[in-house]
Amino acid sequence: MKIIIAPDSFKGSLTAIEAAQAIDRGVKKAFYDAETVLLPVADGGEGSMETLVSATDGKIKHTPVIGPLGNKVEAAYGVLGDGKTCVIEMATASGLNLIPEGNLSPLQATTYGTGQLIKQALDDGFSSFIIGVGGSATNDGGAGMLQALGLQLLNENGHEIGYGGGELNRMKQIDMRYFDKRIKDCSFRIASDVQNPLTGVNGASAIFGPQKGATAAEVALLDENLMHWANKVEKTTGIKLHDLPGAGAAGGIGGAFQAFFPGDMKRGIDVVLDYIKLDEKVIDADLVITGEGQIDSQTASGKTPMGVAQAAKKRNVPTIMIAGSIGKGFEVLYDFGVVSANSIINRPMPLEEAIERAEELVEWSAEQVVRSYFFQKLNNNGRLNT
Template sequence: MKIVIAPDSFKGSLSAFEAARAIERGIQKAFSDADTLCLPVADGGEGTLDTLVAVTNGQKISVLVTGPLGKKVEAEYGILGDGKTCVIEMAKASGIPLIPREELNPLNTTTFGTGELIKQALDDGFTSFILALGGSATNDGGAGMLQALGLSLLDEKGNKISTGGAELAKIHSIDLSEFDERIADCKFLIASDVENPLIGPHGASHVFGPQKGATPEMVSILDACLAHWADEVEKVTGVHLHDSPGAGAAGGIGGAFQAFFPSRMRRGIDVVIEYTGLQTALEGADLVITGEGQVDFQTASGKTPMGVAQAALLKNIPTVILAGSVGKGIEALYQYGVLSVHSIINKPMELKEAMENAGELLENVAEQVVRSLFYQRNKIKFPTV
C-alpha cells in the first residue's frame, strides 16, 4: 500500500518537512508495511524557497537587506540544483514574521529588501528567477522593490519620496532612467495563488491589509494610495494595473512585476508540484495525505491542500487533509478529490499548547485516519475475541 505524504508547513510550529515526518510516523504506527513517500510542498508562500532548494539539491545564499520597517535583516535567496535558477521568497526580506505583531503597519512597511535580494542575485549573474510572493507585511505596490533596483519616484518638487505604502500618495512622476537595465534580459516566474486586482473592495488593501495591521481607516488610505500609484505607473508603462488579476498579490507587488518586469504568473502550488515531481510520485499511490495549519473556504482558492488534491484526482487517488484548525466552507474541497478533512486538535487547548505539540498531534491523527481507512481494505488486522 503506497501513501504519498505532501503537506505544507504548519506556520509557527512545523516546517513542511517536519509535518511530513510526523504524518509518516503516525502511518507507520497503524500500518508498518505501508510504502510511504514524503514530499513536502508549498504554494508560493512561506517555505517555498526551502522546499524548492531541498527537492532540487540546491543551496541558499545569505544577504543582509533592508527589512520591512527599515532595519537590516539577514535574508537569503535560493539556487536550484540546476545552478541557473534563483528562488526569492519575499517573506524572507519583507515578510510578516520579521515584525512584532504590535508593530505591523502597512502604511510604513516596504518591499525595498526584496529588491535588494533581486539586485544581489543579478550581481551574482542570475537571469532566471522564481519569485514566491506569500507572507508579505507590505502594501506599497512593490514600489520599494523598484526603488532598490534604481527606479526614482519623485514628488512635485522633484525630490525622491521615501518608502512605505503611505508615501505613494506623494508621487508626481516616475523616472526610469536608472532602473536596472539587466532586468529586461531576465525571466521572472511569479508564484502566487492570488488573483485579486490592485484596488477596490477585492483589492490588496481591503482583502489583505487587515492581516498586516491595517485599521479600516488605513485600508481606505492605502487603497487610495495604490490607485494613485496605478495611475502614475500607467502614464509611464501603458499598463493598466487597477483591475488586473493578480496585481493585488502581496500588497500590490504582483502589479509591479506585471508592469516593469518580463514576467508571467502561475499558481504557486503548480510551480512547486512541477519542481517536486509530485505527478510522478503519485504513480501507483493508494492515498495522498496533505495538510497545513488552517483549512477553510480560502483553501479552495489554490492553496497547497487543494493543489495536491487536484493532482491526485487526475490519477483517481483520494486525498485526506489534516489541519491545525478547520474553518467554514471546507465542503468546496470535496469536488477536487478530497475525501475528508480532519483537525489535529483532540481536546480543548490554547493555541500555544497546540502549536507546541503539533508534531505529536499530527502523528496521532494520521494514525487514526489510516487505521479507519485501511481496515476496510484488510490491511490492518482486527483482533478477534
C-alpha cells in the same frame, strides 16, 4: 504499499518538512515496510522557498537587506537543484513576520529589501526567478523594490521620494534610465493566489491593508496613493494597473511585476507542484496524505491541500487530509478526490497544548488514518488486495 506524504505547514507549530516527517513516522508505526515519499509543499507564501529547495536538493544563500521598516534584516534566497533557478520569498525581506507585535506601520513599510534580494541574485548570475509574494507587510505598490533596482521615483524637486505607500503621492515622475538592464533578459514567475486589482473596494489597500495595521483613514490614503502610482505607471509603461487582476497582490507588488518585469503570474500551489513533480510521483501511489493547520470551505479555493488532492485525482489516487482543526464547509472537498478530513485533536485540550504537542498529534493521527484506510484493503498476508 506506496504513500505520498505532501502536507503544508501547520502554522505556528510545524513547518511543512516537520509535518511530513511526523506523518511518515505515524505511517511507519502502522506499516513499517510501507514505501513513503515525502514531498512537503506550500502555496507560494511562507515556506515555499524552503519547500522547493528541499524537494530539488538545492541550497539557501543568506544576505542582509533593508527590512520593511528600514532596519537591517537577514534575508535569504534559494537556488534550486538545477543550479539555474532562484527562488525568492518576499516575506524573508519584507514580511509581517519581521515586524514586532504592535509596531505595524503600513504607510512606511517598504519592499526595498525584496528588490535587494533580486539584485543580489542578478549579481550572482541568475536569470530565472520564482517569486513568492505571500505574507508581506507592505502596501507600497512595489515601489521600494523598484527603487532598489535603480528605478527613480522623483518628487517635484527631482529628488527621490522616501519609502512606503504613504510617500507615493509625492511622486511626480518615474525615471527608468537607471533601472537594472539585466531584468529584461530574465524570466520571472510570480507565485500568487491573489486576483485583486490594485485599487478600489477590492484593491490591495481595502482588502489587505487592515491586516497590515491600516486604520480606515490610512486605507483611504493608501488607496488614493496607489491610484496616483497607477496613473504614473500607465503614463510611463502604457500598462493600466488600476483594475488589473493580480496587481493588488502583496500590497501592489503584483502590479509592479506585471508592469516592469518579463514573466507571468501563476497560482502558488501550481508553481510548487510543478517543481516537486507531484504529478509524476503519484502515478503508482496507493494513497496521498496532505494537510495543514485548518481545513474548511476555504481550502477548496486553491490552498495547498486542495492543489495536492486535485493532482492526485488526475491519477485516480485517493487523498486523506489531516489538520489541526476542521471547519465549516469542508465537505465540498469530497468532490475533489478527498476520502476524509481528520483532526489531529484526540481529546479536549487548550489551543496552547495542541500547538505544543502538534508533532506527536500529527504522528498519532497519521497512524490512525492509514490503519483505518488500509484495513479492508489488506489480506491476511498484509498485502494489498487488487
